[in-house]
Amino acid sequence: MKHDTIVNQPVIETERFVMRPLRRSDEGLIEMYAGDATVARMTSSIPHPLPPGSVDAYVTRAQSDERIEDVWALDASADGGSELMGIIGLKRVDFGKVEIGYWVAPAFWNTGLASEAVRSLIDANPLASDTLYAAVFQDNPASARVLTNCGFQYLGDAESFSVARNAAVPTWTYSLKLD
Structure with a gap:
């Protein structure tokens, strides 16, 4: 049996939830949600279908x-x-x-969850960053709204390979300068 590792990473509290490091016990829910084609297709890195062992490797x-x-x-x-x-x-x-980068399980879409998480991560700035970047697929305007509502500025169009789609997909790229 694998045990949870204590990760040197802060827990960030928001009004409705906490953002905490991944644990081994998350693997089942990650597999269920990330295994959903609608979630995987909006990311560059999640394959669909999920290969055996991929979630274990991700948590590791x-x-x-x-x-x-x-x-x-x-x-x-x-x-x-x-x-x-x-x-x-x-x-x-x-x-x-x-x-x-972020994804939200379909059961929680349109609840403001992604916006709250992005804003909280910006406020906490746990890596003491001076600039944040993000890219979203152009067929995912909801994710683009999350970024612009959190202060990100549009930089331009590009493309990124989506493992789930097995194709290059047009993206919008954004940045946010932090003080």
């Missing part, structure tokens, strides 16, 4: 001391909600520069 990477991305579970269990409603992460791309 998230708990590694050598990780390049800090990953948090959106957890409302303290108030009787779901233990995992989505994932948000910060990937280091250069000194002081990080890329934010």
Whole structure:
């Protein structure tokens, strides 16, 4: 049996949930939600269908001391909600520069969950970043609204490969300078 690793990463509290490091016990819910084609297709990195062992490998990477991305579970269990409603992460791309990425389980879409998570991560700035970047697929305007509502500025169009779609997909790219 694998045990949870204590990850050197802060817990960030919001009004409705906490953002905490991933635990081994999250694997079942991650597999259920990330295995949903509608979730996977809106990310660049989640394959569909999920190969066996992929969620275990993801949690292992998230708990590694050598990780390049800090990953948090959106957890409302303290108030009787779901233990995992989505994932948000910060990937280091250069000194002081990080890329934010997130997905929310379909049951929690259109609830403001992603906006609250992004705003809270910006406010906490746990990696002491000076610039945040993000890219969303152009057929996902809801994610683009999350970013613009949180102060991100549009940089331009690009494209990113989506593993679930097995194709390059047009994206909108954004940035946010932090003080």
